[in-house]
Amino acid sequence: MIVGIDLGTTHSLAGTMQSGFPILVADESGERLTPSAVYFPEAGVPVVGWEALEMRAHHPDRVITSVKRLMGAPAGEIRKLAGQTKLLCGGNAVSPEKISALILKKLKSDTERSLGIEVSRAVITVPAYFNDTQRAATKRAGELAGFTVERIVAEPTAAALAYGLERLGDNSKVAVYDLGGGTFDVSVLHLSGGVFEVLSTNGDTRLGGDDLDASLAKDWNVLPRVADGIKRELSSVESVERDGGVYRRAELETICRPIIERTRKHCIRSVADAQLSMSDLSAVVLVGGATRMPLVRAFVAEVFGREPDTSQHPDEAVAIGAAIQAGIISGDVQNVTLLDVTPLSLGIETFGGLMNVIIPRNTTIPCKAGEMFTNAVANQAGMRISVLQGEREMARDNWKLGEFDVAFEPLPKGRARVGVQFELDANGLLHVLARDTATGKDTVVRIDSAVEVSDEAVEKMLGDSLEHAFEDMDERVFSEACLKADEMLPAVVSAIEALGDSVSQDERRALEDLMDDVRLACEDRSTSRLKKSLAALDEATQPLATQLIEKAMAGTT
Ligand code: ADP
Ligand code: MG
Numbered sequence: 001m002i003v004g005i006d007l008g009t010t011h012s013l014a015g016t017m018q019s020g021f022p023i024l025v026a027d028e029s030g031e032r033l034t035p036s037a038v039y040f041p042e043a044g045v046p047v048v049g050w051e052a053l054e055m056r057a058h059h060p061d062r063v064i065t066s067v068k069r070l071m072g073a074p075a076g077e078i079r080k081l082a083g084q085t086k087l088l089c090g091g092n093a094v095s096p097e098k099i100s101a102l103i104l105k106k107l108k109s110d111t112e113r114s115l116g117i118e119v120s121r122a123v124i125t126v127p128a129y130f131n132d133t134q135r136a137a138t139k140r141a142g143e144l145a146g147f148t149v150e151r152i153v154a155e156p157t158a159a160a161l162a163y164g165l166e167r168l169g170d171n172s173k174v175a176v177y178d179l180g181g182g183t184f185d186v187s188v189l190h191l192s193g194g195v196f197e198v199l200s201t202n203g204d205t206r207l208g209g210d211d212l213d214a215s216l217a218k219d220w221n222v223l224p225r226v227a228d229g230i231k232r233e234l235s236s237v238e239s240v241e242r243d244g245g246v247y248r249r250a251e252l253e254t255i256c257r258p259i260i261e262r263t264r265k266h267c268i269r270s271v272a273d274a275q276l277s278m279s280d281l282s283a284v285v286l287v288g289g290a291t292r293m294p295l296v297r298a299f300v301a302e303v304f305g306r307e308p309d310t311s312q313h314p315d316e317a318v319a320i321g322a323a324i325q326a327g328i329i330s331g332d333v334q335n336v337t338l339l340d341v342t343p344l345s346l347g348i349e350t351f352g353g354l355m356n357v358i359i360p361r362n363t364t365i366p367c368k369a370g371e372m373f374t375n376a377v378a379n380q381a382g383m384r385i386s387v388l389q390g391e392r393e394m395a396r397d398n399w400k401l402g403e404f405d406v407a408f409e410p411l412p413k414g415r416a417r418v419g420v421q422f423e424l425d426a427n428g429l430l431h432v433l434a435r436d437t438a439t440g441k442d443t444v445v446r447i448d449s450a451v452e453v454s455d456e457a458v459e460k461m462l463g464d465s466l467e468h469a470f471e472d473m474d475e476r477v478f479s480e481a482c483l484k485a486d487e488m489l490p491a492v493v494s495a496i497e498a499l500g501d502s503v504s505q506d507e508r509r510a511l512e513d514l515m516d517d518v519r520l521a522c523e524d525r526s527t528s529r530l531k532k533s534l535a536a537l538d539e540a541t542q543p544l545a546t547q548l549i550e551k552a553m554a555g556t557t
Pocket of ligand 2 (some may be wrong): 008009180286318
């Protein structure tokens with residue numbers, strides 16, 4: 001077992017692969033984020049995380065935060081930067097590596113407690129701009145914590161793994177926009193041979209959510225900690241009431257915009273440094289807690305000219321990716337790649353017992369696809385949705401995963417509109433949603449066993465579909481022709497009736513004969529005869545259609 005760790009400036013997280021899925025470790029109180037803060041009491045052992053953060057109010061000079069900024073820095077530099085805490089300088093100073101090691105040790109023991117086993121190997125992430133000294137210092141911190149550090153991984157690379165960007169295909173380029181607590185960086189990655197390479201990185205190590213808190217605190221006249229709380233809430237609601245004051249998102253955006261604006265030039269530069277233009281990017285992903293802000297999301301969309309991918313929690317993506325990387329190294333992730341694509345097509349049964357594929361086999365998951373269906377019969381008050389899996393043309397030859405009914409307003413044939421959407425999540429679970437577009441009423445069912453089929457079963461299904469390819473095709477064509485016949489025969493009968501005497505006896509007899517041909521071909525299940533007789537009937541009824549139109553026109557004048 002190898003643990004993946006995001007050793008962040010403000011927060012750190014750990015994750016492992018569990019039955020093929022990256023899962024983050026929760027501490028004893030269920031928190032996945034651990035503040036990268038260490039409290040050194042006068043006597044006794046150092047305290048890490050939330051408790052350390054709480055001590056900051058009482059012992060500001062005994063709590064160390066943002067030690068990541070000092071990793072690998074020369075002693076002189078540390079002394080200069082560490083003005084706030086005496087702990088980092090002087091005779092028996094604690095080194096940044098040792099402080100980071102305490103944070104890593106806490107994550108190690110949380111992981112071991114939650115898994116119930118000892119964990120001694122780790123993958124640790126660092127910013128793409130970390131140089132060799134900083135990377136080596138991070139590795140040493142891991143070793144001090146008792147880990148064998150299997151690999152140091154760039155944060156944007158880990159994030160790209162978490163977002164599943166390896167599925168974009170070879171030679172894709174992606175941008176990773178990371179706005180954390182105290183740092184901002186943007187990287188452009190190139191995917192080649194299944195491996196991400198950092199083409200360029202740019203940023204500002206003195207720009208992050210903390211700067212937003214400071215500005216907000218000043219404008220709102222509250223403590224930075226309070227400003228942070230309000231800021232977070234305003235990412236999901238428009239206004240917040242706190243101690244009698246009302247704080248609005250619009251106001252926050254006015255205060256924060258100039259700070260966010262400062263990230264623009266780094267985005268432009270990193271894309272230019274990669275010798276690319278914005279339109280060469282296949283995706284832009286968000287990392288860092290501050291990118292939860294709608295203002296930041298809109299800003300990123302504007303700068304890159306495309307909507308950012310928001311499918312992952314931005315402050316968890318790096319740890320998730322580190323866990324995946326850990327799984328790749330330990331060999332655990334192979335099982336996931338099996339689940340990466342749907343082994344068999346998924347669809348529903350439509351008129352005539354046909355299989356209508358909605359998600360074709362080999363589609364990478366997670367994925368979403370939908371189609372619009374209508375009523376085959378007038379005044380039908382609902383339809384049954386049979387969810388199928390398999391490669392055969394006829395519904396009955398595929399596996400039925402489940403079925404459910406959708407009610408809709410009775411309407412003339414072909415007028416009801418039911419949207420059916422299939423969503424296959426990353427766990428291979430299929431969620432089927434059917435919506436009557438007239439009423440907006442949704443029916444949602446979850447089908448659990450969609451992808452969990454054995455290799456042999458998949459092979460047999462594929463083998464069968466090849467073996468029966470021609471019969472299947474023939475049957476599909478026949479079914480479609482039957483549907484057409486069902487539509488045409490009553491239409492011809494009513495046209496003859498409507499036109500009355502304008503259809504001569506001879507014409508009438510000829511049409512009856514052609515209709516009989518169609519009916520017989522249907523009964524005999526002969527595809528070729530059915531197609532031929534339908535074409536003949538179609539042609540013979542052309543004059544009727546013309547006459548009907550003329551009659552209708554005459555009626556209106
Ligand atoms: P780091 O990688 O530097 O450790 P994080 O990714 O944990 O940082 O981001 C921390 C920052 O994200 C903090 O400034 C915090 O206020 C901000 N943040 C977290 N959640 C939200 C939210 N919902 N809305 C706005 N900002 C948030
Ligand atoms: Mg981070």
